[in-house]
Amino acid sequence: MLQLLTSSQTREADAHTIKNKPISSLDLMESASNAFIYAFKQDVPTIDSLISVYCGTGNNGGDGLAIARLLKENAYDRISVKIARFSAKESADFSANLERLKLTGIPITEITNTDVFPEENAEVIIDALIGSGLNKALQGDLKSLVIHLNQLQKKVIAVDIPTGLPSEGPIDPDACILKASLCVCFQRPKINFFFPESAKALERFKVVEIGLDEQFIQSQAGPWKYIEEKDIRYSIKPRKAFSHKGTYGHALIIAGYTETMGAALLCADACLHSGAGLTTACIPENGYSALNSFAPEVMILPRSELILGKSLEKYSSIAIGPGLGTDKEATDLLEYVLNFNKARIVIDADAINILAANTELLTKLPKDCIICPHVKEFDRLFGKSNSWWDRVTLALKKAKEFNLIILLKNQYTFIVTPDGDILINPTGNPGMAVGGMGDILTGMIASFLAQSYPAIEAAMLAAYIHGAAGDQLIQMNSIPPRYITEQIPALIKRFTAPD
Ligand SMILES: NC(=O)C1=CN([C@@H]2O[C@H](COP(=O)(O)OP(=O)(O)OC[C@H]3O[C@@H](n4cnc5c(N)ncnc54)[C@H](O)[C@@H]3O)[C@@H](O)[C@H]2O)[C@@H](O)CC1
Numbered sequence: 402m403l404q405l406l407t408s409s410q411t412r413e414a415d416a417h418t419i420k421n422k423p424i425s426s427l428d429l430m431e432s433a434s435n436a437f438i439y440a441f442k443q444d445v446p447t448i449d450s451l452i453s454v455y456c457g458t459g460n461n462g463g464d465g466l467a468i469a470r471l472l473k474e475n476a477y478d479r480i481s482v483k484i485a486r487f488s489a490k491e492s493a494d495f496s497a498n499l500e501r502l503k504l505t506g507i508p509i510t511e512i513t514n515t516d517v518f519p520e521e522n523a524e525v526i527i528d529a530l531i532g533s534g535l536n537k538a539l540q541g542d543l544k545s546l547v548i549h550l551n552q553l554q555k556k557v558i559a560v561d562i563p564t565g566l567p568s569e570g571p572i573d574p575d576a577c578i579l580k581a582s583l584c585v586c587f588q589r590p591k592i593n594f595f596f597p598e599s600a601k602a603l604e605r606f607k608v609v610e611i612g613l614d615e616q617f618i619q620s621q622a623g624p625w626k627y628i629e630e631k632d633i634r635y636s637i638k639p640r641k642a643f644s645h646k647g648t649y650g651h652a653l654i655i656a657g658y659t660e661t662m663g664a665a666l667l668c669a670d671a672c673l674h675s676g677a678g679l680t681t682a683c684i685p686e687n688g689y690s691a692l693n694s695f696a697p698e699v700m701i702l703p704r705s706e707l708i709l710g711k712s713l714e715k716y717s718s719i720a721i722g723p724g725l726g727t728d729k730e731a732t733d734l735l736e737y738v739l740n741f742n743k744a745r746i747v748i749d750a751d752a753i754n755i756l757a758a759n760t761e762l763l764t765k766l767p768k769d770c771i772i773c774p775h776v777k778e779f780d781r782l783f784g785k786s787n788s789w790w791d792r793v794t795l796a797l798k799k800a801k802e803f804n805l806i807i808l809l810k811n812q813y814t815f816i817v818t819p820d821g822d823i824l825i826n827p828t829g830n831p832g833m834a835v836g837g838m839g840d841i842l843t844g845m846i847a848s849f850l851a852q853s854y855p856a857i858e859a860a861m862l863a864a865y866i867h868g869a870a871g872d873q874l875i876q877m878n879s880i881p882p883r884y885i886t887e888q889i890p891a892l893i894k895r896f897t898a899p900d
């Protein structure tokens with residue numbers, strides 16, 4: 402997993418690399434600027450594009466000056482530089498790069514006040530005004546400049562981070578930020594890129610290596626970790642010779658209601674496709690024939706038997722919630738399952754809403770129980786938050802308090818653990834914003850739990866593979882969830898095979 406860094410940790414990583422590699426800070430800036438150029442050339446391959454580089458006077462601005470010079474070396478020769486000089490301060494590496502830039506003949510304009518802005522006819526704007534050194538909301542002249550640049554509606558490519566976006570912490574909905582169509586960021590994505598509020602600051606990002614000390618970065622403390630494909634490959638166990646269905650566990654899916662039987666079918670079918678040896682669905686009787694034709698491999702535990710207290714001993718994992726309803730019977734079922742407290746449990750959808758209405762049940766959740774709310778379910782359960790940063794911080798607190806794994810769903814799903822980690826899942830796409838998608842995920846988690854994966858791994862594998870299945874179908878505008886299920890067995894096999 403990639404350890405993500407706060408802005409102060411990034412500064413420490415810069416300083417550590419400069420001291421220990423050793424490399425001068427000016428050379429590190431050159432390396433960062435070269436890495437930017439590499440990504441930029443893929444995005445703007447036309448060398449006669451008209452490009453304007455807006456630079457502050459700190460190190461982000463220093464990058465901008467070096468980038469302008471390196472662009473020229475790369476045959477982009479329609480470049481101009483605008484320096485926003487609203488204070489007397491400038492960093493040493495900014496000054497050094499300004500001297501180098503002056504030798505290139507690239508036109509440089511200084512903006513010292515915002516009464517009149519220089520005319521701008523560039524097709525592409527490179528934003529090197531402020532980077533990870535942002536220490537307060539934009540105001541005054543800089544704010545006016547950013548408002549002006551936003552109004553031009555040009556293609557903006559940000560260096561390291563869009564000007565005005567904090568690297569971490571709540572994103573103020575009213576913050577003034579220079580909106581980028583692409584951000585090329587250095588070594589690690591910024592934590593704030595993963596929150597929906599960042600959509601006002603950037604459309605997409607690319608991460609480029611600039612040569613910071615990886616060992617140092619990975620040794621940094623902090624909850625934010627980014628899941629990589631190699632984590633999935635490392636975690637998945639191949640099916641063994643001479644194994645049998647008993648080897649891979651027995652999952653029970655307690656789900657479905659007359660009007661929402663489909664949720665149960667999708668969930669059970671996804672569980673089956675994710676490798677559980679046996680899958681049983683506990684559904685109302687009026688769903689039997691649908692289940693038998695949709696997924697004949699799935700067995701049935703009559704709902705009436707469970708209500709009468711059927712033992713759950715034989716199940717290695719239980720999923721409860723999809724399409725279950727929130728009536729008294731559903732509440733009793735959840736309570737029964739929680740009192741049983743032996744199997745490994747994943748709680749979703751209506752079962753989360755039942756928890757929200759009966760918060761005393763939270764104390765009965767078994768250790769390492771997984772709940773997988775979307776944002777509304779999460780807020781219903783734990784209260785409203787003003788920002789995604791606050792919401793994930795709250796999830797961290799609740800995960801510790803109740804010894805829970807909280808899988809908070811979104812474009813980037815956060816898996817928040819009782820040990821204090823926040824794992825960010827990178828897979829998935831907006832085509833997956835379709836009802837029933839979460840039911841598939843829950844079935845997958847139940848399946849991995851049944852197969853004896855540790856609970857955090859079960860959550861991670863399910864979230865990653867679920868999103869990866871969606872990414873395989875990226876050519877589809879919207880993806881019916883059952884199409885995801887079809888992708889699962891081959892994807893698991895692919896991640897099992899040596900890379
Ligand atoms: N050796 C290094 O430290 C490296 C730094 N790099 C670049 O350096 C950037 C960080 O540079 P700096 O730490 O110099 O900071 P920035 O260049 O991001 O910001 C410059 C200065 O702007 C001022 N400022 C902050 N918020 C402001 C606001 N709201 N209004 C007006 N002024 C404000 C601060 O005094 C800050 O020091 C990174 O984002 C990256 O682009 C890269 O060159 C890689 C190497």
Ligand SMILES: Nc1ncnc2c1ncn2[C@@H]1O[C@H](COP(=O)(O)OP(=O)(O)O)[C@@H](O)[C@H]1O
Pocket residue numbers: 750774775810811812813814828829830831832833834835836837838839840841842867868
């Ligand atoms: N824009 C998106 N990008 C990536 N994944 C998405 C996106 N929208 C939805 N998903 C995924 O689809 C699933 C939706 O779950 P949920 O909202 O619970 O659906 P439902 O309740 O209809 O089953 C989650 O796993 C979520 O991460």
Ligand SMILES: [K+]
Pocket residue numbers: 461528529530531532559560561562563564
């Ligand atoms: K920037």
